[in-house]
Amino acid sequence: MEHYTMNLTLKVWRQKNSQDKGRFETYEVKNISSEMSFLEMFDVLNEQLIAEGKDPIAFDHDCREGICGMCSMYINGRPHGPWQHNTVCQLHMRAYKDGDTIVVEPWRAKAFPVIKDLVVDRSAFDRIIQAGGYISVNTGNAVDANAIPIEKEKADAAFAAAACIGCGACVAACKNSSAMLFLSAKVSHLALLPQGEPERKTRVLNMVAQMDKEGFGSCTFTEACEAVCPKGISVTNISRLNKEYLVAGLTEDKR
Amino acid sequence: MIDSKIPPGPLDQKWTYYKGHCKLVNPANKRKLEVIVIGTGLAGASAAASLGELGYQVKAFCFQDSPRRAHSIAAQGGINAAKNYQNDGDSVFRLFYDTIKGGDYRAREANVHRLAEVSVNIIDQCVAQGVPFAREYGGLLSNRSFGGTQVQRTFYAAGQTGQQLLIGAYQALERQVALGNVKMYSRHEMLDIVIIDGKCRGVICRNLVTGELERHFGHAVLLCSGGYGNVFYLSTNAMGSNVTAIWKAHRKGAYFGNPCFTQIHPTCIPVSGDHQSKLTLMSESLRNDGRIWVPKKKGDTRKPNEIPEDERDYYLERRYPAFGNLVPRDVASRAAKERCDAGYGVGSSKQAVYLDYAAAIIRYGKIECGKQGITNPTEEQIRTLGKQVVKEKYGNLFDMYQKITGEDPYEVPMRIYPAVHYTMGGLWVDYELMTTVPGLYALGEANFSDHGANRLGASALMQGLADGYFVIPYTIGNYLADEIRTASISTDHPAFVEAEKQVSDRINCLMSIQGKQSPESFHKRLGKIMWDKCGMARNAEGLKQAITEIQELRKEFWSDLRVTGTIHEYNPELDKANRVADFMELGELMCIDALHRNESCGGHFREESQTEDGEAKRDDANFSYVAAWEWKGDSQWQLHKEELHFEVAKPSQRSYK
16 A cells, blocks of 8 residues: 555544533644554544643543454544444544544443543443343353254354444444444344343343433434444344344233 | 462372362352452453352452453454364363473463363353354354364354453353342452452552542452553553553562563564554464465565565475474464564565465365366356355454555455564462462463463463363362451451552652653653563573663653643543553563573573574473562562473473474
């Protein structure tokens, strides 16, 4: 790839804490290499701010290889920026050219309150998992791993759903702030496997109830979530979730 | 003398003996006992979940926003287990032997044998949890090969094995949170341990959102905080991975085992410039099908696809015909460095070698054509079908490479170079995973125990889960059985007050320096010293220089650091300053350890100690021991030795030729 450098204007959301109202601030960065990642460009900006004695911009990030799900920037109106199937940490500056203006915001959803600047609280996702996103098997009472053969197609589909990294881009992209893609990925992963069968009905009912309690919106199936998902989780999982929910709701004994 | 508490009996009976004779805690008493777990990667999450299931009251802490994000998640290739599902001659003994040999005879036999024994249970447990491992069409589990072995024993889930295993452990953990057995503290960092009457009784943590310090009591504390490869600044570790938890424990009396043993992984994406913040691994599984080469001609500037077959040097296949591209990591890394140093490197920096998939694409393409009954296929057909097979096996890795470099690895060979990946060193632990501080344990990468001087691929996941699921639930009972009469100690105890004051004083000190340089800039400079002088090749002179340079850098740090923001808010700069301060002390100890170990073994390559053909030369007569360092004050350590006894796997010169 041909290497080049660029000067950019950044409009970044600054918010001191969850009570602060927040506002955009404008920064200039110079001589940014096209080989940098987007977050490395933010590192440069932050070092610049520190040198000027200003407060650097807080943003979540950790593995920087697209798998931990921690990074979460809403760039020019799109979660994780312009590239398909991508996280911010894997977005590289060759996506931009000299003179570009880039607007960066946090995930915006009632269920994801801002902690500071671009950092939000996504613990609602953990609580949805706590409501049933697991198979109840204590350590030590498993049978031999090959005792239950699983059709390759089903195993592959379960894997495709399990590839969700829990970043929350689906919620950020949704006009209703719905968490249906996240939830459906987990429900599908476990419902497709024979190990998930015993808790299949209670799982989906309890997880949906928790999602509603957390303040996520409803799904109107615009498919914006799939379009921005870094792992390409398909909305067919939402269809499966709806089926699972319906069947469970109709057949589960009232408690 | 330090006692490793290895049980009596023949090697393959020790763990069985231990399990039959260790003390147990009855369910009513478990409910009264509190356990603290630091870190929620594979070791921490599996330990917290398993101990919660047993009925202990568990508190788990992680610095990330969710336990699911711990860096175990980034492990790509797979997890080893001696299942012998492939009928290719594998066994518990083979896995044990490969691990001891791969570690260049610097690990403890009894621990490694136990690891091989429980490896089979791990796969069962994970499948029961719903971990979607790769399967064959018959519905049974699939395996692949990894470096340093001649059998196929690696289980995998595409290139995301770590993620799937961690999600399994995370779900088990969240289930225990829902049941009330585990209380989870995210965005919390442990900043000290608390010792009362000689036993570890709790921790001081900082809530990273509010900046408040918190005191937490536990009858025992488990450090599962991972490795310290970030001491080199550039590594494949996550940005937040740090040494702080185990370093604080070290300063409070836990010995540090083999600190200099660092694994440099051979297949990473090369550095592209000064802005680089981390390095990205390309899974070792790529060496299954990819061929590594450099041009035969020095300084060849032709594009890789223009270099004809007979002008390429497949140096691993040439030097190590028996293992070829699947030699262990340390051997592959040094061989790449040797070619680049000799002037055969490729790419703009000349610090890279090619990892080529062209041959594999053709090979798989031909097989697919055969399967589909295509006679006389065109080259295009072969390539298209071959690419599909490679995509299925390694697709996400190829995508990642393309995103970072902008090059298409299906068409041009990938450029790779070694990078810091894993630290075999860590807190010294005995057979029960207890450190030299009673009641304080270290699990997973945070301890030094199972990989000797070099870890084999797909063994880190195995060790993390072995420690958490299958070892600590037994060994912690053996300690806690004697603690059932110890009531919870109030966190108003003077030891808690004193520990919190020390932490608070240090934070105030960091904030009050008000100098000019950022924590990041110090970290970069430390990393450069470490990589240049304590990296892939080390010599006495360089190490001595490094020690002096680190001491000077530390002085500069404590006089010219600038931390912006305030204490009582979300302040990542302060978090980073705390971590960098600890890395500097650790860096010095690593150099001291590397200097004292005047032999080459595994990932530790001393230039003074090599064979005629440039292979690492061990010195068993003088260095067949674990170096366990005791903190004695600033820049002062005392060396303790745990002699290693090999009763079954007799040490020999490692050969992969």
